[in-house]
Amino acid sequence: MASRDVHFWKEAIHDEIDSIMHNNTMVFSNLPLGCKVLGRKWILKRKMKYKSKLVIQGFWQKEGINFFDTYSNVARISTFRLLLALAAIHNLVIHQMDVKTLFMNGESDEEIYMKQPEGFVMP
Structure with missing residues (x-):
């Protein structure tokens, strides 16, 4: 936040x-006794x-105790190659879109x- 672009980052x-807040993905509450609070960055x-994402530092969790499954919304490069090849074969136009907010189901x-x-x- 010390850069000259601080206004854009904010x-x-x-x-x-x-x-x-609009998607109700976070609720402010008091920390119950016995619960750990995870970091964020x-x-x-x-x-x-300029883009920003708030992520939880889940690496403090232990598999089988704090979490059981992990997911990632990343496509493999072979999938992109297949789609580009099909578009070239069928003479299709490809467009890029930017998803501002993505939530897994x-x-x-x-x-x-x-x-x-x-x-x-917030208090």
């Missing part, structure tokens, strides 16, 4: 928080525009507690 962070990237039976993001602390 705007990207506000957009991410607004998206999280901001991932900031500059592509065509997973359901969790467990509650996960995360530290509040800096600058957005």
